[in-house]
Amino acid sequence: MDVFGHVNNARFLTLYEEARVALMFIGARERGLNSFAEGxxxxxxxxxxxxxxxxxxxxRIxxxxxxxxxxxxxxAYELFEGDQVASRARSVxxxxxxxxQRPRRLSEPERDFLTPWQG
Incomplete structure (x- = not known):
């Protein structure tokens, strides 16, 4: 909370992270895909x-x-308070x-999991 009683700007990133993790780790695991947890x-x-x-x-995000x-x-994300968009964000x-310790390519199963979420 900031001094005005509002959600602190840094907390927004944590909320976005929680939504992303729920999709990539919990949602993906439920579909048998564990590779996102590898990095x-x-x-x-x-x-x-x-x-x-x-x-x-x-x-709601x-x-x-x-x-x-x-x-x-x-x-990409939208954070709603009630029915109003309070914030928009993007994470690469x-x-x-x-x-x-190096970047890798998306696997075919990862791409298949992400594609239905493309908007």
């Missing part, structure tokens, strides 16, 4: 703060894939080989 890093975030969000109000390429994908995600 995905963020190379860029963009956040537009459209209106303050009261700390006590519930929020909608997300979709804005772009899917062989070596990266872009997750890079599949990453943690063992070798």
């Amino acid at each position: 995905v890093v963020i190379s860029r975030h963009e956040v537009d703060y459209l209106r303050p969000v009261d700390y006590t109000d519930p929020v 909608e997300l979709w894939m804005e772009d899917i390429r062989p070596s990266r994908f872009v997750v 995600c890079v599949p990453f080989d943690l063992a070798n």
